[in-house]
């Protein structure tokens with residue numbers, strides 16, 4: 001087993017795979033409000049991302065075990081899937097948000113709940129702090145205690161930052 | 168001597184579904200559960216469930232319990248509930264079940280039919296120090312935290328990266344407890360990858376191909392030694408000391424089936440169902456004509472399938488008491504069988520399909 005495979009087997013995404021693909025670059029760079037990034041590379045019996053997506057951007061599953069496939073032309077960046085997915089595997093990245101910064105919408109189920117303007121540490125996929133920034137927004141789309149926190153991060157970090165921690 | 172038409176032993180998702188099903192057909196049901204609060208494992212599950220809409224995917228486990236409680240209330244005139252009440256024995260000579268309420272109130276009960284939905288028991292693995300205070304089963308940790316609101320310690324080492332190990336690690340983090348690491352024997356996590364990713368991004372290391380070899384401490388746990396295993400699982404690799412005050416074991420569950428042994432049900436060891444289980448017909452009836460099974464007691468699976476199996480067992484037991492028309496029973500049965508098949512479809516369900524087919528008989532000799 002290669003180190004890469006071992007890292008993946010312990011729950012860290014390494015490269016693109018079915019169920020974890022990036023949006024097409026051009027569309028992504030011009031899409032206001034952002035596009036979804038789903039990181040769900042294993043066939044499991046689960047489909048709330050598809051059933052909760054109001055636009056059909058997560059293509060309806062034929063088999064409940066399918067990995068998510070995305071029709072990026074339909075994604076509005078609404079983040080409903082971010083708050084619904086039981087695996088906390090959906091994120092939204094808005095590259096149009098600022099000149100140098102993108103807006104990331106991340107699922108959040110920890111305490112304390114950060115407030116708008118508060119400084120937080122941004123963590124990468126193995127929990128290392130890679131940046132500090134302020135909370136731009138906190139919402140609770142389904143009123144079910146899964147929050148969506150929006151943070152501004154340098155554009156080069158959109159594919160790295162996957163969680164925030166109150167500091 | 169108490170009597171009832173259908174006695175359901177165990178008030179988890181399987182038992183409650185069995186009771187609701189039987190009561191909606193008209194049967195008089197008694198549910199006994201040894202816990203103070205009904206709901207079995209569900210009331211401890213603060214995370215959102217996987218699955219499909221029919222089985223409440225995306226809903227937190229304890230909310231699913233609330234949905235079942237609401238259905239119970241609707242049938243309250245036909246369902247009697249005794250919590251803090253353990254079924255301690257079954258006597259096949261006269262079909263009597265003995266029960267204890269709390270520590271001293273003892274009574275005997277003669278039901279016409281019985282559904283055994285006693286859930287599962289946690290496994291432990293042997294290593295020096297595993298009897299020290301501070302070594303817990305994951306279920307115990309979950310009960311402490313999510314039922315009683317008590318954090319078990321400050322720094323936890325989790326043993327086992329199946330879904331339970333991963334989910335309980337996440338719940339520990341939510342409770343503000345530090346998770347020092349998750350140790351996993353195999354070269355990949357056994358639970359869903361997304362669950363592993365959730366705790367990884369919060370900084371929890373997962374040590375693949377590692378096992379615990381010793382718990383450290385004089386009177387309580389003060390640490391643990393873990394060891395790297397070679398790919399062929401031979402020991403002797405690098406050892407690391409982990410500083411922790413709790414060791415949490417999530418190394419598997421086994422069906423709780425003592426009552427079924429006592430009743431003389433035909434039993435079989437089926438590894439895919441995680442232990443000894445009773446053979447069952449399509450209605451979940453065991454070789455004992457008055458006893459049905461459902462849920463983890465029939466083989467370790469999920470709450471979603473436990474609920475559907477409970478429905479089928481309740482339907483079978485109520486039908487045997489003469490409730491419902493044959494058409495009605497046939498229709499309900501077809502619907503539940505289809506849902507069960509859907510839940511078990513796909514790769515993840517393969518093991519279960521093999522196990523269930525090994526445990527199934529088409530029809531018992533009358």
Ligand SMILES: Cc1cc2nc3c(=O)[nH]c(=O)nc-3n(C[C@H](O)[C@H](O)[C@H](O)COP(=O)(O)OP(=O)(O)OC[C@H]3O[C@@H](n4cnc5c(N)ncnc54)[C@H](O)[C@@H]3O)c2cc1C
Pocket residue numbers: 176177178179180181182199200201202205206207208209212215216217252253254255284285286287306309330331332334335423461462463464468469470471472473
């Ligand atoms: C950490 C964890 C996470 C899980 N996550 C999921 C998930 O995301 N999705 C999912 O579908 N499933 C999940 N499950 C599995 C699910 O909880 C179980 O499959 C399900 O609870 C089984 O239901 P049951 O009714 O058979 O057993 P249980 O829920 O275990 O209920 C059995 C009940 O019987 C009682 N009992 C036992 N013996 C006796 C006796 N002699 N007399 C009286 N009462 C008795 C017990 O007290 C208990 O209340 C998870 C389990 C755990 C531990």
Ligand code: SF4
Pocket residue numbers: 035036052053054055056057058074075076077078079080081082092
């Ligand atoms: S962000 Fe909104 S539109 Fe895009 S996939 Fe998620 S739910 Fe669908």
Ligand code: SF4
Pocket residue numbers: 038039040046047048049050068084085086087088089090361
């Ligand atoms: S809801 Fe989340 S975990 Fe379930 S299939 Fe979709 S992305 Fe994967």
